[in-house]
Amino acid sequence: MTYNRCGNWGLKLPAVSLGLWHNFGGVDILENGRAMLRRAFDLGITHFDLANNYGPPPGSAEENFGKLFRLDFQPYRDELIISTKAGYLMWPGPYGEWGSRKYLLASLDQSLRRMGLDYVDIFYSHRPDPDTPLEETMMALDQAVRSGKALYAGLSNYPADMMREATSILWDLGTPCLIHQPKYSMFERWVEAELLDVLEEEGIGCITFSPLAQGLLTDRYLNGIPEGSRAAKSWGFLKPDQVEPALEKVKKLNALAQERGQSLAQMALAWILRDKRITSVLIGASSVSQIDANVDCLRNLVFADDELVLIEAILN
Numbered sequence: 001m002t003y004n005r006c007g008n009w010g011l012k013l014p015a016v017s018l019g020l021w022h023n024f025g026g027v028d029i030l031e032n033g034r035a036m037l038r039r040a041f042d043l044g045i046t047h048f049d050l051a052n053n054y055g056p057p058p059g060s061a062e063e064n065f066g067k068l069f070r071l072d073f074q075p076y077r078d079e080l081i082i083s084t085k086a087g088y089l090m091w092p093g094p095y096g097e098w099g100s101r102k103y104l105l106a107s108l109d110q111s112l113r114r115m116g117l118d119y120v121d122i123f124y125s126h127r128p129d130p131d132t133p134l135e136e137t138m139m140a141l142d143q144a145v146r147s148g149k150a151l152y153a154g155l156s157n158y159p160a161d162m163m164r165e166a167t168s169i170l171w172d173l174g175t176p177c178l179i180h181q182p183k184y185s186m187f188e189r190w191v192e193a194e195l196l197d198v199l200e201e202e203g204i205g206c207i208t209f210s211p212l213a214q215g216l217l218t219d220r221y222l223n224g225i226p227e228g229s230r231a232a233k234s235w236g237f238l239k240p241d242q243v244e245p246a247l248e249k250v251k252k253l254n255a256l257a258q259e260r261g262q263s264l265a266q267m268a269l270a271w272i273l274r275d276k277r278i279t280s281v282l283i284g285a286s287s288v289s290q291i292d293a294n295v296d297c298l299r300n301l302v303f304a305d306d307e308l309v310l311i312e313a314i315l316n
Contacts, residue, residue: 001044006205026060087126099129160194
C-alpha cells in the first residue's frame with residue numbers, strides 16, 4: 001500500500017480507502033462485511049469511511065462496524081483512520097438533517113455510540129446547508145474537534161466557492177480543514193473546473209467517492225445488469241436507465257484497460273490517482289475479491305500521453 005499526505009497536513013491516508021456506504025448495512029450479510037474489512041486491513045487499507053445514514057436502514061452500517069470493531073479491530077485502533085459524516089436525512093423532525101450545530105453534534109454523539117468509539121479521526125459536514133449560516137456549521141466542526149470527539153474536520157460535496165469560504169472560517173476558528181470528499185470519476189468531473197485548484201492552494205487533501213461511478217466503470221455491466229449488482233438493487237443509487245447510455249464508452253474504455261494490462265476498474269482508479277492533488281480513492285466493495293482487484297490498481301499508475309488523449313476522446 002502507498003500512503004499519501006492529506007494536502008500539507010501530517011496525516012497520511014492509504015491511496016485506496018474502503019467506504020461502507022453499501023454492503024455493510026442491516027440488509028447485508030455481516031460475515032461478508034467482516035471478511036472484507038479484515039482483508040482490507042491486511043492489504044494496508046487503514047482508512048474506513050462511514051456516515052450516520054449509511055445502511056440501509058440508516059445507522060446500521062455504523063452499528064455493524066461497531067460490532068466488527070469490537071470483534072477484530074479494537075487492538076489496532078491507533079493504526080486506523082475512521083471517519084463519519086452528518087448532513088443528509090438521518091431521523092425525522094426538524095433536527096435530523098442539514099447543517100445546524102444541533103444536528104451535527106447530536107449526530108456525532110449517536111455515531112460514536114453506534115460504533116462504540118471514543119472519537120472518530122475525521123468528522124465531515126456531509127453537504128452544505130442553504131438555510132444555515134456557514135459559520136454555524138463550521139463552528140460545530142470546530143467544537144467536535146475541540147471536544148476530542150474528532151481529531152480532524154472535513155467537508156464533503158461543497159462547491160469550490162463555498163469551500164474557499166468555509167476554509168477561511170475554519171482557519172479563523174483554529175481548526176483548519178483537513179480534507180474534502182467530492183464525487184469524482186471519469187463520468188463525473190466537476191471537481192476539475194475549480195475545486196481541485198482550491199484544495200491545492202489551501203493545502204487540503206482530497207478523497208474521492210464513487211470513483212467507479214457506482215460500478216459503471218467496471219466490467220460488470222458489459223453484458224447487461226447481473227443479479228446482485230448495484231443497478232439490480234431497489235435501494236441502490238445506480239439505476240438501470242443509467243447503464244445503457246454509458247455502455248459504448250464503457251466498452252471502449254475497457255478495451256484500452258486491457259491493452260494496459262489492467263481491468264477497467266483498475267484503470268479508472270489509476271486515472272484519478274495520477275493527479276497528485278488526490279490523497280485517496282474511496283472504493284466500495286461487495287466481495288473480498290473486489291478489494292484485492294481494486295488495490296492492484298497501484299501496480300500501474302502511469303499513463304502515456306496518447307492514452308490520456310484517447311481517454312479524453314472517449315469521454316467527450
